[in-house]
Amino acid sequence: MVAPEDGTRERAVAKLQALVRIPTVSHPDPAAVDTARFEELLDELARQFPLVHERLELTRIHTHGLLFRWPGTADTRPLVLMAHLDVVPVEGEWTHPPFSGAIVDGAIWGRGTLDDKGSLAAICEAVETLLERGHVPAQDVWLSFGCDEEVFGQAAPMAVEELRRRGVRPWMVIDEGGAVASEAFPGVGAPVGVVGVAEKGVTSFALRVEGPGGHASTPARNGPTARLARAITRLERSPMPARLPDPTVELFRRLAAHAPAALRPVMANAAKVRPLLTRAILAAGPEPAAMARTTFAVTTLSASPAINVLAATATAGVNARVAIGDSVAGVLDHVRRAVRDEQVHIDLLEAGEPTPVSPTDDAAFALIERTITDLFPDAVPAPYVVMAATDARHFTAICERVYRFAPFRMTKAQRQSIHTVDEHLGVEAFLDGIDWYRLLIERLPA
Ligand SMILES: [Zn+2]
Numbered sequence: 264m265v266a267p268e269d270g271t272r273e274r275a276v277a278k279l280q281a282l283v284r285i286p287t288v289s290h291p292d293p294a295a296v297d298t299a300r301f302e303e304l305l306d307e308l309a310r311q312f313p314l315v316h317e318r319l320e321l322t323r324i325h326t327h328g329l330l331f332r333w334p335g336t337a338d339t340r341p342l343v344l345m346a347h348l349d350v351v352p353v354e355g356e357w358t359h360p361p362f363s364g365a366i367v368d369g370a371i372w373g374r375g376t377l378d379d380k381g382s383l384a385a386i387c388e389a390v391e392t393l394l395e396r397g398h399v400p401a402q403d404v405w406l407s408f409g410c411d412e413e414v415f416g417q418a419a420p421m422a423v424e425e426l427r428r429r430g431v432r433p434w435m436v437i438d439e440g441g442a443v444a445s446e447a448f449p450g451v452g453a454p455v456g457v458v459g460v461a462e463k464g465v466t467s468f469a470l471r472v473e474g475p476g477g478h479a480s481t482p483a484r485n486g487p488t489a490r491l492a493r494a495i496t497r498l499e500r501s502p503m504p505a506r507l508p509d510p511t512v513e514l515f516r517r518l519a520a521h522a523p524a525a526l527r528p529v530m531a532n533a534a535k536v537r538p539l540l541t542r543a544i545l546a547a548g549p550e551p552a553a554m555a556r557t558t559f560a561v562t563t564l565s566a567s568p569a570i571n572v573l574a575a576t577a578t579a580g581v582n583a584r585v586a587i588g589d590s591v592a593g594v595l596d597h598v599r600r601a602v603r604d605e606q607v608h609i610d611l612l613e614a615g616e617p618t619p620v621s622p623t624d625d626a627a628f629a630l631i632e633r634t635i636t637d638l639f640p641d642a643v644p645a646p647y648v649v650m651a652a653t654d655a656r657h658f659t660a661i662c663e664r665v666y667r668f669a670p671f672r673m674t675k676a677q678r679q680s681i682h683t684v685d686e687h688l689g690v691e692a693f694l695d696g697i698d699w700y701r702l703l704i705e706r707l708p709a
Contacts, residue, residue, distance in 0.1 A: 271392070272694055276371065278311045279384040279693060280364030283373040289349035291414045293326070301327040301410060304348055312387045314394035319406070322425060327410035328418035330425060333390065335400040335707070340434035342707060343405040343426075343662070344700065345419075346383035347412035347439075347654060350375040355684040369690050376688040378681045379439045382669050383408060385693060389700035401707040402434070412654045419654035423661055433662040435627040437703075438655035440667020441647065443639050443692075446675040450523040456635040456642040459649035459667030460510045460623060462656050463557075464585035464615035466594060469578045470494050471608045476575030479567075487577035488566050494602040495561050495579055501601035503594070505556040507533075507541050508587040510620060510646040515540065517645040553650055557586040557594055580612075587617045587648055615652070618659045626708060627664040634703045638695055639672070670699030 285304045290296050305327060309316045319331040327348060335341075351374070353361040359372040366372070375381075386406060393400075405426070409418035426433070440459035447455045472487035472494070507515075512533040519530035533540055544551045552558075563580035567573060583594055591614045598609055622628060623646045632644040649667050658665050672692040680686045 275384070275388045275694065275697060276366070276690055278388065279371055279376070279380060279688075280366070280373075281307055281311070282380045282384055283364035283371065283375050284362055286353075286362050286374070287349050287410075288352050289411045289414045289416065296326075298326065301348065305329070308387065312391045314391050315387055315406075318394055319390075324407075324425060325410065325416070325418040325421045328422060329406070329408040330422050331406040333400060333404040333406070335402040335404060337401060337709065338403040338431075340708060341403040341405060341431055342400075342704070343407055343433045343436040343658065344386045345407045345409070345436065345438035345654060345658075346386055347379045347409040347418075348383065349410055349413050350378065350380070351413045351682050357684050359685075359687075361684075361686075366690065370687040371690060371693065372685070372687040374686055376686050377669070377671070377673065377677060378686065379412070379669070381671060381688045381693055381696065382439055385670070385696040386700050388697045389704065392697075393701060393704060398705070400704050401709045403431075404704060404707075405431070405433070409654050415652070419657040423657045427661055431661070433658065433664075435630075435664040435666065436655060436658045436662050437631070437666050437668060438653050438658075439669050440649045440651075440653050440655065442669050442671055442673040442678065443635070443642050444673055444675075444678060448518060448522070450526065451518055451521045453521045454639065454642045454672065455518065456632075456639060456644040456668070457514075457647045458628070458631055458635075458644060459653075459655075460621040460628075460646040461508070461587050462618045462649045462652055462667070463587070464591065464617040465613065465652050466583045466585050466591050466611075466615050467580065467613040468583070468595070468598070469580050469610040469612060470498075470598075470602065471576060471578045471610055472606055473576050473608075474574065476567075477573045479571040479573055482573060487574045490604060490606055491566070491577040491579055494604055494607045497603065498559055498561075498581070498598060498601050501597075502559075503557040503586070503589065503597055505541050505545055505552075506586075506588060507537055507544065507555050508620070508648055510587075510623070510648050511554055512537060512540075513623060514645045514647050517643055521643060553584065554648065555586075557589045557597075558584045559598075584650065585615065585617050587620060589617065591616055615656075618656050618665070619663070621664050621666055625664070628666070630703065630706055630708075631666055631668060634699055634706065635668075635670070638670070638699050638702065670696040
């Protein structure tokens with residue numbers, strides 16, 4: 264599957280560089296978005312991928328979202344490949360300018376190379392080259408590119424609505440999330456092709472206490488700030504019950520053979536020793552612990568506007584990540600019980616349930632797995648639960664098999680560069696990613 268040495272490789276890399284140079288930064292306030300940049304990106308895509316634009320049916324979604332349909336021989340098991348056009352803003356000191364797309368040390372540098380223009384360019388290049396060869400996919404292939412993923416925007420839900428309206432029930436959806444991750448687990452030398460099969464839910468609420476306010480010279484006991492502080496400490500002391508979800512157990516089981524000898528038996532029997540393993544994960548630090556339970560982070564605090572005035576209202580914003588198996592209602596119940604103070608009101612601001620878990624024992628997952636193994640022979644494919652939120656979650660409304668996987672080799676440093684400084688994607692990794700999407704499309708079942 265090595266691309267021929269006829270300039271195709273250089274051409275593909277130059278396309279990603281050009282896309283990175285257009286700073287399509289999204290913003291929660293639509294008025295603050297530089298829409299000219301998004302128009303520019305769409306024009307650039309049309310120039311770079313003429314066959315995609317000529318042969319596929321295009322529906323514009325929301326402001327700048329794109330939904331392409333590539334008609335296949337059949338439409339009984341449609342595939343949806345996803346990416347997003349927008350990037351997060353740039354801050355901090357970068358080694359190479361963030362919108363340069365510079366190639367240094369065998370990598371393409373810049374905001375969006377990993378999140379998510381690498382996937383965007385790789386999907387388009389895979390389809391473009393298949394069109395050049397006259398390939399007709401065995402099934403309809405849809406390309407869904409959102410324009411506001413980073414601000415939890417409307418493009419993805421609107422694409423889902425459009426598919427629903429047209430009666431399309433995707434057989435499989437693939438979006439960003441996982442990767443071919445090296446240094447993913449302590450003691451595991453092999454890279455792990457982590458495929459996200461579910462996402463925790465993002466739920467926000469405020470704890471609010473009201474009081475009469477007044478002058479700070481005559482404070483009453485147990486005023487709003489004291490009650491709020493007590494509520495926060497009580498919540499902190501009463502975490503939700505922990506339990507490793509099935510995909511995480513399966514992840515451990517698959518990694519067992521590659522783990523240090525002492526850990527192998529426990530990991531191989533992860534399902535049987537789930538409580539033991541759960542305790543070990545909880546003790547291993549905040550990152551692993553987040554895999555095992557719903558988490559609460561108290562983020563914003565507000566009370567009196569002046570130092571000599573008693574607070575009439577004290578509030579704490581809490582961001583919860585709801586684990587697979589828990590629910591928003593269950594979380595709110597838990598908070599009420601943990602706080603045990605009727606004067607502490609709980610205002611739900613945003614309710615996000617965890618997604619359903621996509622299967623790992625059927626033909627769709629097997630196709631992803633086999634394509635990972637063929638292109639990344641050293642990697643162990645495995646399911647996992649995504650801690651962040653992706654646009655893919657909206658597609659669970661119309662599809663049972665939603666997977667989050669970007670087919671790129673990424674080091675730990677690269678994964679940590681997402682949303683911060685020095686984001687970069689290896690040139691070879693990018694080219695392998697194109698091959699991955701191409702092979703996947705070629706292998707679609709009749
Ligand atoms: Zn992203």
